[in-house]
Amino acid sequence: MGDLIKLVSIATIISVVFISCNNNQTKKTEAIAISQQDLKSTKGYKLLESKCYICHFEVPDPVKMNQMLAPPMLRVKEHYLPNYQNKEDFIKAITNIINNPSEENTLMPGAIKKFNLMPKLIYNQDELKLIAETIYKYNFGAAPKMKMLMMGGLQLNNGERWKLKKETIKKLDGITNSLYTFKSNEIKEYNQFGKDLFEQAKFIMLDKSYTGDKFDQIHNFFSGVESDMHLLIEEKSIENAKSLVENMKTKFNDFYNFFEEE
Known part of the structure; x- marks a missing residue:
């Protein structure tokens, strides 16, 4: 009992x-x-609506692609949060790029090529910090899988590979070689490697000499690897980080099936 x-x-x-x-x-x-x-009732969100949503959609909308004047706010957060996970660092990064827009400091080279560099706007700094803090806190949800639909997918140039400048191919070779030579068991080193890869890729995506269909195809390629770079920057698992690197190796090998030196 x-x-x-x-x-x-x-x-x-x-x-x-x-x-x-x-x-x-x-x-x-x-x-x-x-x-x-x-959060939607706060002053920060009201400022976001009145001052930012004029040009930035809250989330990507495939139906309104022709009406887009700037990258959706969800995409902005996708690019900046992995690099600035601390709230104060995030707020500082957002306020800095808005106060001093520049290609050198941008984390969104594809957006600059598509929409041009954001004009320098005069903001009340207290309001700007509230907007940045709201972007940090607000959950914009998951983005629809529409990147490759925007330009139609990676394609050859009438059956031939696209011709790129010698310096572009050299930079791509450098990225590919670094993917194959990078070795580490430290997650912080993988995070930094993601940042380094993105900085190298950014120079290619911002190259103003490429236009038209060739420009579209370059960005179609990078739309498939840029997200891997950002994921690598914020990854916490060493196994997942290694998997991302392996995934990028495969994608960069495929680059040479569509592009070659002129």
């Missing part, structure tokens, strides 16, 4: 703990949802 009472008591305690944990988790989930909803 004593053993039975002990078993019942233990079962009761486990049940109470389990229910308590579930309740706590539910409360946390509800708190996150409420926080997200409440």
Whole structure:
């Protein structure tokens, strides 16, 4: 009888703990949802709506592609958050690029090629910080898979490979070689490697000598690898980081099937 009472008591305690944990988790989930909803009522979000959504859609919309004047805000956050995961660093990076737009400092070279460099606008700095903080906090959701649909996919030039400048091919060779020679068991080194790869790729994506269909095909290629670079920058798992590098090796090898030196 004593053993039975002990078993019942233990079962009761486990049940109470389990229910308590579930309740706590539910409360946390509800708190996150409420926080997200409440964020739309803040001054920061109202400023985001009135000052930013004029040009930036909140999220990509395939139906309104021709109406886009600037990259969607979701894409902006996708590019900046991996590089600036600390809130204060994120706010500083967003305010800096808005106060001093430049190709050198941008994390969105594809957007510059598509929409041109953002004009320098005069903002109240306190309001600008509120906007940046709201972008950091706000969950824009998941982006639709539309990058490759924007330009129709990677294609040959009438059956022939696209001709690129010698210096462009040299930079691509450098990226490919670095992918094959990079070795590490430290996740921070993989994160930095992602940043280094992106900086190298950015020079190619911002090359103003490429226009028309050739420009589209260059960006079609990089749309398939740029996200891997950003994922590598913020990855926490060494195994996932290694997988991303292997994935990029395959993609950069495929580059030479569509492009060659002129």
